[in-house]
Amino acid sequence: MAVLRKLPSLSILSLVALVILVVEPYESLSSSRKSVHSGFKTDYNGVGSGMCASAVTVHGYKCQEFEVTTDDGYILSVQRIPEGRVGGAGGPKTNRQPVLLQHGVLVDGVTWLQNSPAQSPAMILADNGFDVWISNVRGTRYSRRHVTLDPDSADYWNWTWDDLVVHDLPALVDLVFKQTGQKIHYIGHSMGTLIALASFSEGKQIDKVKSAALLSPVAYLSHMTTALGDVAARAFVSEITTIFGLAEFNPRGEPVSDFLKVLCAQAGVDCYDLITALTGKNCCLNASTVDHFLKNEPQSTSTKNLVHLSQTVRDGVLSKYDYGSNDFNQAHYGETKPPRYNLTNIPHDFPLFLSYGGQDALSDVQDVGILLDNLKYHDVEKLHVQYIKDYAHADFIIGITAKDIVYNQIISFFRNQG
Numbered sequence: 001m002a003v004l005r006k007l008p009s010l011s012i013l014s015l016v017a018l019v020i021l022v023v024e025p026y027e028s029l030s031s032s033r034k035s036v037h038s039g040f041k042t043d044y045n046g047v048g049s050g051m052c053a054s055a056v057t058v059h060g061y062k063c064q065e066f067e068v069t070t071d072d073g074y075i076l077s078v079q080r081i082p083e084g085r086v087g088g089a090g091g092p093k094t095n096r097q098p099v100l101l102q103h104g105v106l107v108d109g110v111t112w113l114q115n116s117p118a119q120s121p122a123m124i125l126a127d128n129g130f131d132v133w134i135s136n137v138r139g140t141r142y143s144r145r146h147v148t149l150d151p152d153s154a155d156y157w158n159w160t161w162d163d164l165v166v167h168d169l170p171a172l173v174d175l176v177f178k179q180t181g182q183k184i185h186y187i188g189h190s191m192g193t194l195i196a197l198a199s200f201s202e203g204k205q206i207d208k209v210k211s212a213a214l215l216s217p218v219a220y221l222s223h224m225t226t227a228l229g230d231v232a233a234r235a236f237v238s239e240i241t242t243i244f245g246l247a248e249f250n251p252r253g254e255p256v257s258d259f260l261k262v263l264c265a266q267a268g269v270d271c272y273d274l275i276t277a278l279t280g281k282n283c284c285l286n287a288s289t290v291d292h293f294l295k296n297e298p299q300s301t302s303t304k305n306l307v308h309l310s311q312t313v314r315d316g317v318l319s320k321y322d323y324g325s326n327d328f329n330q331a332h333y334g335e336t337k338p339p340r341y342n343l344t345n346i347p348h349d350f351p352l353f354l355s356y357g358g359q360d361a362l363s364d365v366q367d368v369g370i371l372l373d374n375l376k377y378h379d380v381e382k383l384h385v386q387y388i389k390d391y392a393h394a395d396f397i398i399g400i401t402a403k404d405i406v407y408n409q410i411i412s413f414f415r416n417q418g
Contacts, residue, residue, distance in 0.1 A: 051079050051134070051142055055113045060085045061126060068175040069147065070138070070167040077142035078175060079109060079134040084127035085117070096131040097210075097414065098180040100172060104190030104218075105161075105305065106251060106298040108140035111189070114398045121187070121397065124407045130414070131180060135172045137164055139248070140299040157247035160308035160321045164195045165204075173205050183210040185414045189397055190363070191309075193217040197371075198318070198341045200350065211351035211417045213410045215396040216363040219318050219343060220370045249306055251298040281359050282392040284399035318343065343374035353384045353413045355406055357391025384413055 052063035056079065066078040083096065101122060103111045112134055117123040126132045136143040138159065139151070149156040176184050186209050188196045193214040199205050200212070308321045315322075319340040323329050326336035333339055346352075352375070356368045375383060386409060391399065396406060 051077065051109060051113075051136070055110055056081060056122075059117045059123065061117070061123065066175060066179075068171045070171045072163070072167045073147040073149065074138040074167065075143065075145040075147065076138065076168060076171065077109075077136045078172065079136075080179075081122055081126040081132040081134075083131070084123070084129070086127075096129055098131040098133060098176050098182055098184040099125050099414070100133045100135060100176050100184050100186050101125075102135050102169075102172075102186065102188040102192035102196065103137070104188075104192050104216075105301050105309065108142065108299045109134040109136045111397055115400065119400055119403055121402070121407055124403050125411070128411050130185070130411075133172075133176045133184075135168075137168050139301055144300075151248070154247035157302040158304065159302050160305045161191060161195055161198075162308065162320050164191075165198045165202075169195055169199055169205065173208050177208045183208055185210055185417075186212040187215065187410065188212065189215045190218050190393070194219055194318075197343055197346070200346045201341045201343045203345070203347075206347060206350060211353070211414060213353040213355070213413065215355050215406070216360055216393050217354055217356060217368060217371055218363050219374075220312070220316065220367040246303050248300050249303040250300045252300075282394045282399065283359065283390040284395050284401045286400055290398075343371065344377070346375070346378070348378050349382055350378075351382045351413070351417050352378065353386070353410055355386040355388065355396065355409075357393070357395060358387065358389040359392040362393050384409075 050065050052065050056063035061081050062083060064080040064082065066080060067075055068078060069075050101109070101112045103109055112122040113120050117127075122132050122134055139157065144151045146156055151157075173184065173186075186196060188194075193216065196205075196212055196214065197217070197219050200209075304321070311322050312318060317340055320333065320338040322338045323332055329336050329338055354368070354372070356363055356365065358365060372385065386406070388395075388405060391405075396402060399405075
């Protein structure tokens with residue numbers, strides 16, 4: 001760890017602000033004071049038996065396990081909650097509208113199941129008559145398989161969120177579409193909004209998706225209003241791979257834990273408040289939910305994926321992965337700069353529901369404003385924007401008031417799409 005200690009504190013703070021981007025292990029809300037890494041439990045809560053058994057059927061819901069293989073060989077785990085505990089309120093079982101839930105970076109599908117059934121988004125939707133599908137992208141605990149690659153190999157982790165746009169999202173949408181025979185509703189949080197917006201901007205999945213609800217959208221990331229936001233925006237993303245030398249970024253692993261210990265040793269850094277400082281002050285979490293979250297999350301992602309997200313912070317634009325030189329970009333894209341995603345190309349009549357919070361330090365109000373400016377020509381009746389003054393990043397997923405404030409609105413929005 002001598003290399004880490006030689007780095008200036010500015011660089012260390014820059015990197016942590018970036019590598020923890022969009023992860024929500026809100027240590028500061030735990031009942032006892034801990035170091036920043038001590039909440040990263042090794043209890044994977046029933047990984048051997050699957051997510052249905054460990055997180056859904058225990059609450060009395062039906063649940064089905066599916067697998068889908070992407071066109072580049074990753075085997076993804078998908079869970080289906082076909083109905084509510086008492087049949088739901090959405091009409092005949094054969095005609096329930098399918099909803100695909102897409103998690104963010106450094107978490108997995110369990111993030112939609114952290115609260116009690118009455119407060120967990122997946123169960124709320126099932127109890128309201130929807131056919132709920134939960135995705136787990138490549139590299140997370142239930143989706144660590146490939147037709148040829150081993151997750152212990154660097155090749156397995158050679159991907160960014162671009163690949164989720166190109167490979168994972170099409171496979172997931174196609175699975176649900178084929179199984180149900182219906183166009184689907186989509187709900188994404190954080191990076192789950194990013195991959196959807198990028199896909200829609202290229203005209204992909206629109207033919208199979210009926211509407212989309214985007215929570216804490218993170219298409220742009222240059223105005224993070226955290227104590228470390230200004231530092232993060234100026235970070236040198238190449239330092240991440242220089243420091244870790246890892247293809248897999250595993251928050252539970254020793255190299256990352258050691259890195260966070262070094263951070264905590266820096267003068268003026270309070271690890272107890274660091275996560276809140278990075279993500280914003282959530283208004284509506286309870287201690288038991290946070291404890292449950294810390295037993296299940298965070299999950300691995302590729303270091304390359306975090307570098308790509310960091311490039312978005314640094315450059316202030318939404319583009320494909322920058323390989324760092326004109327020659328490499330030319331080889332990959334046929335041009336010297338990575339192509340940008342043009343969000344103004346999203347079909348103006350595609351139904352969108354956007355919800356963002358005034359306290360969200362990652363999906364900052366200014367950055368959401370840039371996104372909304374890209375949507376200024378969207379059909380007025382097809383764009384529903386919700387602003388929640390007191391909400392921060394995690395409130396949308398595990399907040400105890402989210403059912404009344406957010407999900408009841410989403411349910412009405414979905415039903416209004418026919």
